[in-house]
Amino acid sequence: MGNTFLENTFAQDILKGLSSYPKYLPSKYFYDAKGDALFQKIMQLPEYYLTKAEFEIFERQKENIVNAFSSRTGKFHLIELGAGDGYKTKVLLEHLLGKQSNFEYVPVDISGNVLNLLQNDLKTSMPNLEVSPIVGDYFYALEKISEQDHDRKVVLFLGSNIGNFNQKNANGFIKHLSQELNEGDLLLTGVDLKKNPKVILSAYNDASGVTKAFNFNLLDRINKELGANFILDNYMHHPTYDPQSGECRSYLLSLKKQEVHFADLETTIEFEAYESIHTEISKKYALRELQDMAKGAGFTVIENFIDSKGYFVDTLWEKL
Ligand SMILES: C[S@@+](CC[C@H](N)C(=O)[O-])C[C@H]1O[C@@H](n2cnc3c(N)ncnc32)[C@H](O)[C@@H]1O
Missing domain, CATH: 3.40.50.150 (Vaccinia Virus protein VP39)
Known part of the structure; x- marks a missing residue:
């Protein structure tokens, strides 16, 4: 991004989210150049x-x-x-x-x-x-x-x-x-x-896997920008929808107990099997x-x- 302040904020926000329980990552960090291109693909998906x-x-x-x-x-x-x-x-x-x-x-x-x-x-x-x-x-x-x-x-x-x-x-x-x-x-x-939950969920879990790639790109970005060693195959994309709150939520689940090391930050984060990282909320509303x-x-x-x-x-x- 070429801006030291933003880069520092990125590192701080990522560490704060992954050190919390439950873990989360701010969705605004999806959008590096690869994330931008993936979102453009999402917009053209039949399900979106x-x-x-x-x-x-x-x-x-x-x-x-x-x-x-x-x-x-x-x-x-x-x-x-x-x-x-x-x-x-x-x-x-x-x-x-x-x-x-x-x-x-x-x-x-x-x-x-x-x-x-x-x-x-x-x-x-x-x-x-x-x-x-x-x-x-x-x-x-x-x-x-x-x-x-x-x-x-x-x-x-x-x-x-x-x-x-x-x-x-x-x-x-x-x-x-x-x-x-x-x-x-x-x-x-x-x-x-708010609408049929099936319509909503398929928009965040498309058949061709672009939304999954969009979520995984956040781990890839962290690997590149913070020297982390997330192995992407060790995670799964898991969207949910609650019709009452209207919250569609995306999670990355750790498929096994594992550790991720952040070389640039001299930190290690531990994951339990099936521990979640909340990556995005896409809330649906009623007119009232x-x-x-x-x-x-x-x-x-x-x-x-x-x-x-x-x-x-x-x-x-x-x-x-
Ligand atoms: C889901 S895309 C939608 C883009 C556009 N509004 C549209 O309808 O096609 C979200 C856009 O908002 C930007 N964005 C997300 N969080 C942001 C934030 N906190 N501040 C500024 N921009 C943000 C992202 O970089 C991305 O380009």
């Missing part, structure tokens, strides 16, 4: 309905969405948290440009690699678009954004990124975000809705839960844009 559903919402309802962004006068900052490769966002960006909206696009991502790909892509596909990327995590970006205190802001938080928080942290994050916004600013959040979250954080729901299967919502909120 989330991308298709949100893409359909944008294709079919872009006029209403974009009109809501541009309904007030003056230039606005279109800030996208965790933008990734912007595959779906480009539908909205093109439509905004076509309407000659006065805005600047600010994609934020912890992966400098994916932001470079996005910026290069936009330079060719939308040369007139003003782009000001921010490399860093959401909280760093929120601080930077709060420096532009008086400008109108429209924040995008797409692709069910909010699902990577549990309920408590999602509420906390949305409240924090709300504090950085002014009255009348907008937030469009892409949220995966979103309504409560909006209200609790000082927003009002303007409109819910839902796909034709009722799988996914892009919920548009205004800061009160």
Whole structure:
């Protein structure tokens, strides 16, 4: 990543997670260059309905969405948290440009690699678009954004990124975000809705094994960046879904009792047989839960844009 602070934070976070009981690893570390490429593959999988559903919402309802962004006068900052490769966002960006909206696009991502790909892509596909990327995590970006205190802001938080928080942290994050916004600013959040558990589980356990490879890549990244010696064949990918909490959780299970040595950190971590590492949460919501979250954080729901299967919502909120 070329940033000493981030590298140190990576080492600290990984050690903290693997020294905890139960063990965990922060999902934001999935996204090195290989993780970015694997996630792009996931988005094209037949089982991964989330991308298709949100893409359909944008294709079919872009006029209403974009009109809501541009309904007030003056230039606005279109800030996208965790933008990734912007595959779906480009539908909205093109439509905004076509309407000659006065805005600047600010994609934020912890992966400098994916932001470079996005910026290069936009330079060719939308040369007139003003782009000001921010490399860093959401909280760093929120601080930077709060420096532009008086400008109108429209924040995008797409692709069910909010699902990577549990309920408590999602509420906390949305409240924090709300504090950085002014009255009348907008937030469009892409949220995966509760549905048949079989549909959900297969999206996180695809037949071709790409999601498994995405999870295993985190161990590979730790091997490369922290001199660890995880043997990938000694672990299995294990997703679960709880229909009540709406939490789809991914785990890596240690198939046997074993030790992993971190040469660069002079540390050894022990695993019991079938001990788990929690790697990711992808929480699914009911519309009423979103309504409560909006209200609790000082927003009002303007409109819910839902796909034709009722799988996914892009919920548009205004800061009160
Ligand atoms: C699941 S992908 C979704 C990308 C995009 N929003 C979409 O809908 O296609 C999540 C993206 O958010 C980024 N990300 C994850 N956690 C982050 C964090 N804490 N701060 C900033 N970016 C983060 C990842 O690098 C990745 O590009």
